[in-house]
Amino acid sequence: MGEPVKLPPLVEPGPALTLEQVQRYARNLRVPAIGEDGQRRLRAARVLCLGAGGLGSPAILYLAAAGVGTLGIVDDDRVEISNLQRQVIHGNAAVGEPKVGSAAARVRDLNPDVRVVGHTERLTAANAVELVSGYDLVLDGSDTFETRYVLSDACSVTGVPHVWGSILRFDGQFSVFWSTHGPTYRDLHPVPPAPGSVPNCAEAGVLGALPGVIGSAMALEAMKVIMGAGEPLVGRVTTYDALDGTWATIPLVRSQPPVSSMHPFGVFDRDGYGAEGSGAACAVPDPESGSEGEDLDTVGVLELQEMLAARERGDRDFVLIDVREPWENQLSAIPGSVLVPLGEFRSGAAFDRLGEAAEVVLHCQGGVRSAEALGLLRNDDAEAHRNRRVKHLGGGITAWLDGQSRTV
Template identity: 60%
Template structure:
């Protein structure tokens, strides 16, 4: 959809800006006026990870006047395979600080605002205030719905992208002119049914492609050039190197968002209640599992602790006394014969999604007494063994 420029031009470009953005100024569709609009633009990027990294780098290089970065995480070595805005020297530091330092080195003419916090229903409107456009590079459904709802309330466009393994999607949402994220995905998936990048993995170069595409849409919206992705969703399959596109329109009768609120059993950042499966998937907490393991060691109880992660993950971090049985071996049936359906079983993975899938599979094969570790091994490390390094 062709839209008017999102912001008015700034007053002037300095000599340093004229030299820096010379290749933009010679593009007729951008020119001096477009560059002045970029200078006057205020963009917020939610997430300084795989998608946020290339988007922030290219938007900073393009001369966006103010870039806000919202992220509460710190840089970890497992991020560096795809989060190219960070480096070894930034390990353990907040991602907002690392990204801000890289942007300052790339283009000191850009103003960076750090929001070192997780976006929640209570804080989203305050964080978004004053921005012309929001880019959503997050990796969980709760925050995606929250960003979309907050943007609809603020009346600003929202550039969205998502990645998983070899696949990526991106689009533009703007409730004032077209569809929102809720028109694409009206109902959040049940917890554990869709893995995130930590669970399923992602090709490291894929977010470079999708995050850059998101930055292109942001520049087009600010300057008013070209046809935006509003009303269209693009999907990319890296294995076949093919793009697909579908049309998207507002859902007839969908009520407008009037407030942000947190419902029962939802993600802390989610503005919409998410289907809950807690009753169907009993859990144990990390401290409870520690007590069970101690009791098993004393011969006071008996149960089997199964680690359903991949072998390389078990090398990086493990819970003492767990037996490694990857989820794929359970799903194929290869490992089922070696399990006693009458023995109590506790399952764990990294964060809980795979272990919940394994729990349902074991129940379907006659295992009555089965539970899984809430929060996975990351919860174990945080609550029981903080000396162990997470991965």
């Protein structure tokens, strides 16, 4: 395993092409590895795209333009103005609209040949197998580890091939997982990272053109699998470093048996974390209840609301620190917070600014940077023999804003 794999076509050819279709797909038809047979396979294919965001946008557009017969789109989100920097399937007029509807309208305008099936819902362990079973191939443009693992398991259970991609800042990677022919996503990442330990694009950022590169490459892999053209990335992972413009391919072998049944994400013996036997991931604060579970480092949204109200009454004294960058603070801020960017914690300048404050609560966008700041501050306090209470907001300001919207 790890060597290039030649596979038979995934889909049988559909009906003969009409004259209009021959005209539309003429450039595809001229490619020897495609021809009329390959184009008819594309026309007969049913592809499910998970996510109409950064990776999904270019993938959906190129699959539609190539003439894939049926495109299913799964997304429960709405278009925001911050999406438009990379989610090129959407435009200004779609801001505030469901992404599924926006993407479907763009596909219909691009190629009326394509049948679009919208799924305005979140993929879960409960519905994943049913969703995946209606398609020949799934393309994963999701941005959470839970969704990636659930989709991988559903594809293993159903035997459906799975094209996966991931991006962050200037780096991208992609592969083809197929349990009947090679490794799956769980062979690449046997144990998920602990919740909040890895930043997403909202936290770490991504250069807008990068998802265009990786999403387009994912669409090409999907077409290769459908047509039986070339050697799809089964048993291999390709990485791309946009800063130096280099590509690398890494062999991947199967390290565990394919999943044969669905379970909720976070089961200890499968996912490597969570309370053993409980089936729940640990240290995930509930923004609705404010519960911290067993994580003594975090405060929940409701708990912070109560702390701020007590401070306003004069019943409690603490400092709320925003460790994000100034431009992020301009976009959104928790009332009563003080901006001290993470760089000042790394340099040590923040420690003088905090002085002898007895209690500090830190926050960032999603919880990753504030966790780092918490560790740096506790180390400095230990060296100074200072007994200070320090916590950070679980889920960051993203959880805070979500909690505010639920109470409006």
